[in-house]
Amino acid sequence: MNTLQEHKITDYLVSRNLSLDIQIEIKDHMIHQIMDLQLEENLSFEDAFSKVKESWKDEFITANYWMFFREPIPLIAKKVIREKYNKLLKKSFLTGLLFLGVNILLIYLANNADTYSFLFKGLNGMFLLALAAVWILNFKIRQYMKPDFKYKGKCLYTMYQQNMGLMFLCALSMLQMMMRDGHYAYQFFREQNHADNFMMMTTLLIPFLLQTGVIFTLLNFYEHKKNLLKMHDFLTLTTDGK
Numbered sequence: 001m002n003t004l005q006e007h008k009i010t011d012y013l014v015s016r017n018l019s020l021d022i023q024i025e026i027k028d029h030m031i032h033q034i035m036d037l038q039l040e041e042n043l044s045f046e047d048a049f050s051k052v053k054e055s056w057k058d059e060f061i062t063a064n065y066w067m068f069f070r071e072p073i074p075l076i077a078k079k080v081i082r083e084k085y086n087k088l089l090k091k092s093f094l095t096g097l098l099f100l101g102v103n104i105l106l107i108y109l110a111n112n113a114d115t116y117s118f119l120f121k122g123l124n125g126m127f128l129l130a131l132a133a134v135w136i137l138n139f140k141i142r143q144y145m146k147p148d149f150k151y152k153g154k155c156l157y158t159m160y161q162q163n164m165g166l167m168f169l170c171a172l173s174m175l176q177m178m179m180r181d182g183h184y185a186y187q188f189f190r191e192q193n194h195a196d197n198f199m200m201m202t203t204l205l206i207p208f209l210l211q212t213g214v215i216f217t218l219l220n221f222y223e224h225k226k227n228l229l230k231m232h233d234f235l236t237l238t239t240d241g242k
Contacts, residue, residue: 001031001035005049006031008049009031009034010023010027012053013027013030017074018074021227033052033055034049034052035048059074060075061075062075089216092212092213092216093212096208100208103120103182103207103208107186110186113181113187116182116185116186117186120182121181127174127211128171128175130218131167131174138221138225167217169213170210173213174210174214182203184196184203185203185204187200188200
């Protein structure tokens, strides 16, 4: 398959409003399907491409995915993104539960409320530090986190760039969490003070949700970093202004 033919496939996928990384995955499948049809049925590129587009037609029907996208996206994109995000969310949730257990353990390890407050702040500060470290140590790929890659004037995103705002939101929320002392949870478990169960649940639940969110954004970041290898050729073209 020559370069002109590959560009025709790229143009078609761009017109389907697919994110950049999903385009590249689907493009590989399409190329193999087209080449197989050309060999098996002795078809020209245009005829094989038309048959492949017809076979993919139902996958490009738009569908809503309100959890992560405000606008409808192609069904195939929803399938791929949901499969990947579900894995990331499951890992994040399980790891968040682990740190919830650590948080409760710290309550029993602390000698007094002040000690637990220090440990509580330290635990949440560790997540904030992890976000800062990832952002600082991966400075070379920051340019690839910006949604400004263009192909023939059309701005292209990756599925991971959609969640960059979540990373900064989690960082700001975690910074606010570090200003809390968590004393309601300490009073409930260590001092048997059950006067304010709602605040006790809030003290445990909000850090758990924030920590889970931070873990998700970190996993999201490194998945994007791995996908940059697959997108290298395309990104080289875009940064060269082509």
